[in-house]
Amino acid sequence: MMEFEAVIGLEIHVELNCATKLFCDCPNNPGDDPNVNTCPVCLWYPGAAPRLSQAALDKAALLCLGLNAEIQSKSAFDQKVYYYPDLPKGYQLSQAHLPLSRGGWIDITDEDGSVKRLRIHHIHMEEDVAKLVHEMEGRNPISLVDFNRAGAPLVEIVTEPDFRTPHHAMEFLKALRTQVRYVGSSECSMENGTMRADANISIRPKGTSQMNTKVEVKNMNSVRHVGDAIAYEITRQSAAVQAGEPVVLHTRLWDPDKKVTLPMRQKFEGPCVPDPSVPPIELSPDEIEALSKRLPEMPATRAERFVNQHGLSAEESTYLSSDPEVAGYFEELLREGVQPRAALHWLTTQLLPAVRQRRQELSQTPVTPARLAALLSMLAKDEINANAARDVLSSMFDSNDAPAEIVKAKGLAQVSDASALEAMIDQVLAAQAAAVADFKNGQSKAAGFLIGQIMQASGGKANPKVIRDMLTRKLSSVSA
Amino acid sequence: MDSTFFYRNPNRTESPAGKLAGMTVAVQSGIGVAGWPMDPGSDALAGFKAPENAAVVERLQQNGAFLAGLSRSSEFGLGLDAESAAGRAIEQKDARAEIMLDLAGEARLAACRSGIWGFKPTWGLVPKVGIAGLIPSMEACGILAGAPEDIRLILSAVAGPDDRDFSQPAFSYADGSPAGIQPDRITLGVVEEAKASLPGDEQKAFDEELAQLQKAGFKVKMLSWPDYGLCGLVHRIVGSVEASSSAGRYDSVRYGKRAPGAKNWNDMYLQSRGAFFKTLLKSYLIQGAYFQFERYDAYENACRIRARLCKEFSRLFEQVDALVFPVQKPDAPETLEGLYDQFKSTAHANVTGCPALTAAPFAAGGPALQFVGALKDDVRILALGIFLSRTATGGKS
Numbered sequence A: 001m002m003e004f005e006a007v008i009g010l011e012i013h014v015e016l017n018c019a020t021k022l023f024c025d026c027p028n029n030p031g032d033d034p035n036v037n038t039c040p041v042c043l044w045y046p047g048a049a050p051r052l053s054q055a056a057l058d059k060a061a062l063l064c065l066g067l068n069a070e071i072q073s074k075s076a077f078d079q080k081v082y083y084y085p086d087l088p089k090g091y092q093l094s095q096a097h098l099p100l101s102r103g104g105w106i107d108i109t110d111e112d113g114s115v116k117r118l119r120i121h122h123i124h125m126e127e128d129v130a131k132l133v134h135e136m137e138g139r140n141p142i143s144l145v146d147f148n149r150a151g152a153p154l155v156e157i158v159t160e161p162d163f164r165t166p167h168h169a170m171e172f173l174k175a176l177r178t179q180v181r182y183v184g185s186s187e188c189s190m191e192n193g194t195m196r197a198d199a200n201i202s203i204r205p206k207g208t209s210q211m212n213t214k215v216e217v218k219n220m221n222s223v224r225h226v227g228d229a230i231a232y233e234i235t236r237q238s239a240a241v242q243a244g245e246p247v248v249l250h251t252r253l254w255d256p257d258k259k260v261t262l263p264m265r266q267k268f269e270g271p272c273v274p275d276p277s278v279p280p281i282e283l284s285p286d287e288i289e290a291l292s293k294r295l296p297e298m299p300a301t302r303a304e305r306f307v308n309q310h311g312l313s314a315e316e317s318t319y320l321s322s323d324p325e326v327a328g329y330f331e332e333l334l335r336e337g338v339q340p341r342a343a344l345h346w347l348t349t350q351l352l353p354a355v356r357q358r359r360q361e362l363s364q365t366p367v368t369p370a371r372l373a374a375l376l377s378m379l380a381k382d383e384i385n386a387n388a389a390r391d392v393l394s395s396m397f398d399s400n401d402a403p404a405e406i407v408k409a410k411g412l413a414q415v416s417d418a419s420a421l422e423a424m425i426d427q428v429l430a431a432q433a434a435a436v437a438d439f440k441n442g443q444s445k446a447a448g449f450l451i452g453q454i455m456q457a458s459g460g461k462a463n464p465k466v467i468r469d470m471l472t473r474k475l476s477s478v479s480a
Numbered sequence B: 001m002d003s004t005f006f007y008r009n010p011n012r013t014e015s016p017a018g019k020l021a022g023m024t025v026a027v028q029s030g031i032g033v034a035g036w037p038m039d040p041g042s043d044a045l046a047g048f049k050a051p052e053n054a055a056v057v058e059r060l061q062q063n064g065a066f067l068a069g070l071s072r073s074s075e076f077g078l079g080l081d082a083e084s085a086a087g088r089a090i091e092q093k094d095a096r097a098e099i100m101l102d103l104a105g106e107a108r109l110a111a112c113r114s115g116i117w118g119f120k121p122t123w124g125l126v127p128k129v130g131i132a133g134l135i136p137s138m139e140a141c142g143i144l145a146g147a148p149e150d151i152r153l154i155l156s157a158v159a160g161p162d163d164r165d166f167s168q169p170a171f172s173y174a175d176g177s178p179a180g181i182q183p184d185r186i187t188l189g190v191v192e193e194a195k196a197s198l199p200g201d202e203q204k205a206f207d208e209e210l211a212q213l214q215k216a217g218f219k220v221k222m223l224s225w226p227d228y229g230l231c232g233l234v235h236r237i238v239g240s241v242e243a244s245s246s247a248g249r250y251d252s253v254r255y256g257k258r259a260p261g262a263k264n265w266n267d268m269y270l271q272s273r274g275a276f277f278k279t280l281l282k283s284y285l286i287q288g289a290y291f292q293f294e295r296y297d298a299y300e301n302a303c304r305i306r307a308r309l310c311k312e313f314s315r316l317f318e319q320v321d322a323l324v325f326p327v328q329k330p331d332a333p334e335t336l337e338g339l340y341d342q343f344k345s346t347a348h349a350n351v352t353g354c355p356a357l358t359a360a361p362f363a364a365g366g367p368a369l370q371f372v373g374a375l376k377d378d379v380r381i382l383a384l385g386i387f388l389s390r391t392a393t394g395g396k397s
């Protein structure tokens, strides 16, 4: 049987997180009550004139730079004609002929662990269209148009057909999301609709370089769906070709419930005409240079620095730096004097799960880096033990008190005072004669049991390190 | 029915202050006046009320002009058809001036028809925000008046950048001193190819008019611009493609009339768009759609030729101060051919974006004169017109 390989390219729409729309000052909040964020411009009333938002241009340009793309000195908007009720003006302003940037790439880790570079063809800006709402009014179906989204700022990232597997597409989208979040241009959430990906898929006999008829697949609402849809489409097309059926150019929709792609009706689309109402965007080398200077340290660079500066493993560093907020929080902890390993451990295994469980954002949680650092400092100084620290951390979400005060109020200060512990240890040793005997007979496990008993007697407040020292001394002196 | 005004200003108070105080101005019905109907002669906009003042209206009012009302327009201002009342409000003394779109020469030709002065400013000098347009890269806000002094006064009030109009090139209007026309220091150029396009007897009449200018002291220089004839073709292709694309926004759903009998709402949208355009506009848009969808290569070529024409045209002004073109008396167009015939002597200024002034009226049996300046040379062209009106050369009003 003939072996096939897939040739895949992605077209990714990213909604920029600007305060206003692309060509007017209306708030860019599509989720508000229907049609409240509208004006003559985004309703495209007669006489209205678009005015390109500088903020949107900046965010789009930063996004391009963050994806290693080359900003063009001249780009321009075109009228992309299509007739559908979500676009009552009959054309969408988009950059068809002169895109904002060309080139660019993202490096991903392939399934065999090697680095694969996936290239970007170009990135252009465009306006979003209105949202169609189909409802029932009594027994009559009615269709409504919500213009809140009309004119929202989008960029479209068009890749080269460098992808061969669903894995490539999924890793590309994840890395893209990380990098775009880094530059602060978008949240890139496929679930919330701020990122939408369409895939162009064709197949060919493995080892050949021919380009065959492609099929476009839309409507994937998560990175996983993109992988599933591509995998399904590769299987479907391979089977068709094996059966001698031709692949025809068309668009299919992913059905996430049935896990299949189904053909959809084509929208009418015509060639694009340059739009004379929005003047071309001209950027001087100085302006492009100034934009590059605003680019933050990107995740790959940051991860490398974490390895070199803080002695983390490559895996730990990549994980930490994949989210700019997490990486920033980590660095705040270090600035507050927390040791890198303790910071990594407490941030990733304690704080993040707790924040997620409470449905908070890291940037919004009352457990600020300074407060967590104060807590970890008490731990480092043996003023509390790890159990108590976890307990205090949990309280810090509900109280703005300093960690030291919470420790005091809860009576969680660690008992390290020898005389207070001495009595407790003697009591436990007297009560656990069998375990003491086991220990003396060389069963080291018994020591752990005894420490556990002493901890329990102290109500969890004893300093386990001090107990261990004292216990070892005591038992060896008894045996001597 | 009021055949001149589509809508008359019900408010009779006049503003006493400002440089246009006491001046009554009519504006074409596609120009938005907040709360007034905005209907450039098309059922596609029937019932639509302007949500805000057009920039030009705002400036007229700020400078003390009184708006007489909305004058009747051909559909979206294209062509001078039987519906268009352009110039009539001034003829009837209902207004001293009128503002209207000039897409291919409408304002200038209407002025010649009414025996008044008509001016198309440099493209982008007057903001177009708030005007229901059709051909963004060709059309400009034209000004008609009985006296060129009024045109100049109005232009000084309405010209200049508007922060709502992002399409305006970055330049402002500088109104220098109104004096300064010394005929013996001015060379007027005549494009031979434009003269040659006239019928024989009109050529003779044109020559007589040129002789008058020479008698007044102007130097007249014959120039050759072999590509002159391409202006009409470029306007035909680029203009109609732009119109076909941008007229999509007049959807006839949220305002205007919806088409009946659609199967579903998508179908209703598709059927309504353009359903109520009249035959002339419809054929114009279909022609544009043809070039856009079937002959995009021709459209791209036309854009390239346009850039070349602009360059060639600006080079003519290295040899002369202004150009004089003949303007032929138009018939009301019923077909596309009629439309292009109407604008063969005016479309070049829309293609190149240059300022152009027609001096009223048509000579008996001959063409009217049109003075065209280099880009942004609006003030000089108007000063020339004022000089001519005072010396009664070229124009009689």
Ligand SMILES: [Zn+2]
Pocket: A021, A024, A025, A026, A037, A038, A039, A040, A041, A042, A043, A151
């Ligand atoms: Zn808006």
